[in-house]
Amino acid sequence: xxxxxxxxxxxxxxxxxxxxxxxxxxxxxxxxxxxxxxxxxxxxxxxxxxxxxxxxxxxxxxxxxxxxxxxxxxxxxxxxxxxxxxxxxxxxxxxxxxxxxxxxxxxxxxxxxxxxxxxxxxxxxxxxxxxxxxxxxxxxxxxxxxxxxxxxxxxxxxxxxxxxxxxxxxxxxxxxxxxxxxxxxxxxxxxxxxxxxxxxxxxxxxxxxxxxxxxxxxxxxxxxxxxxxxxxxxxxxxxxxxxxxxxxxxxxxxxxxxxxxxxxxxxxxxxxxxxxxxxxxxxxxxxxxxxxxxxxxxxxxxxxxxxxxxxxxxxxxxxx
Numbered sequence: 001x002x003x004x005x006x007x008x009x010x011x012x013x014x015x016x017x018x019x020x021x022x023x024x025x026x027x028x029x030x031x032x033x034x035x036x037x038x039x040x041x042x043x044x045x046x047x048x049x050x051x052x053x054x055x056x057x058x059x060x061x062x063x064x065x066x067x068x069x070x071x072x073x074x075x076x077x078x079x080x081x082x083x084x085x086x087x088x089x090x091x092x093x094x095x096x097x098x099x100x101x102x103x104x105x106x107x108x109x110x111x112x113x114x115x116x117x118x119x120x121x122x123x124x125x126x127x128x129x130x131x132x133x134x135x136x137x138x139x140x141x142x143x144x145x146x147x148x149x150x151x152x153x154x155x156x157x158x159x160x161x162x163x164x165x166x167x168x169x170x171x172x173x174x175x176x177x178x179x180x181x182x183x184x185x186x187x188x189x190x191x192x193x194x195x196x197x198x199x200x201x202x203x204x205x206x207x208x209x210x211x212x213x214x215x216x217x218x219x220x221x222x223x224x225x226x227x228x229x230x231x232x233x234x235x236x237x238x239x240x241x242x243x244x245x246x247x248x249x250x251x252x253x254x255x256x257x258x259x260x261x262x263x264x265x266x267x268x269x270x271x272x273x274x275x276x277x278x279x280x281x282x283x284x285x286x287x288x289x290x291x292x293x294x295x296x297x298x299x300x301x302x303x304x305x306x307x308x309x310x311x312x313x314x315x316x317x318x319x320x
Contacts, residue, residue, distance in 0.1 A: 059112050068091070102234050103150065106135050116215065127203070131147065132144075157180065220244070
């Protein structure tokens with residue numbers, strides 16, 4: 001009836017789009033463009049997985065085992081720490097830029113992927129829009145400024161990553177403190193369609209020796225299409241990356257405590273969900289999103305809610 005009323009309004013009234021009509025008359029049925037893009041992205045992830053044609057990307061071990069902050073920390077908080085069993089990650093932010101957070105986590109994924117693909121510590125890419133394209137982000141001044149801010153926070157941060165390994169008769173302690181990047185030249189152009197004028201105008205990033213060595217020795221494969229869908233949901237992205245690694249490394253069914261010094265809550269960057277009930281609720285929500293893209297993911301919450309149960313599985317069907 002509402003549609004007929006719009007059409008009966010005469011030429012001067014104009015035509016109302018179906019999306020606008022649904023939003024006005026049946027708001028509970030309205031699907032935003034963002035939700036529609038997400039649904040299409042999830043469908044693509046499942047299709048490419050079923051066909052064995054996943055787009056392969058890579059991440060680095062520190063950020064899979066210990067997530068970055070999900071939200072921006074207070075301006076005066078420049079130290080962030082996460083622990084995962086024998087691993088510890090500490091990030092010290094630059095006083096002018098702060099600690100990396102939120103969508104900044106896609107920058108190390110992008111850099112690790114290019115480092116593996118290009119087999120080089122010196123990474124080159126033609127334009128910033130290439131990175132925005134890869135992660136399904138809009139192109140425009142706001143997104144470019146956000147991207148530049150992410151690079152500034154990543155470039156300015158110092159990372160401390162350590163492991164403790166107990167061997168017969170001795171305890172082996174490995175510690176490393178380093179910056180992510182040694183040097184970066186990033187060109188900003190308001191016209192995203194403007195090609196690089198020459199090789200001299202390429203974006204060039206030189207990874208630090210330690211960060212590049214970490215990537216080379218421990219490249220962790222991931223599904224880039226799934227990362228693209230989850231790039232605006234850092235908490236779910238962290239869990240997806242963690243499960244990709246944890247399920248691949250599992251020797252069988254294993255229980256990961258939910259809380260405590262070695263618990264899942266302490267490993268992810270979700271400090272705002274520290275209350276047990278709230279964290280379980282969010283974890284159930286995140287797992288539903290992950291199962292939507294990775295139906296075979298064997299992760300589930302234990303009956304008593306005290307642990308996450310994982311089993312051996314591969315998020316990347318063909319990591320080649």
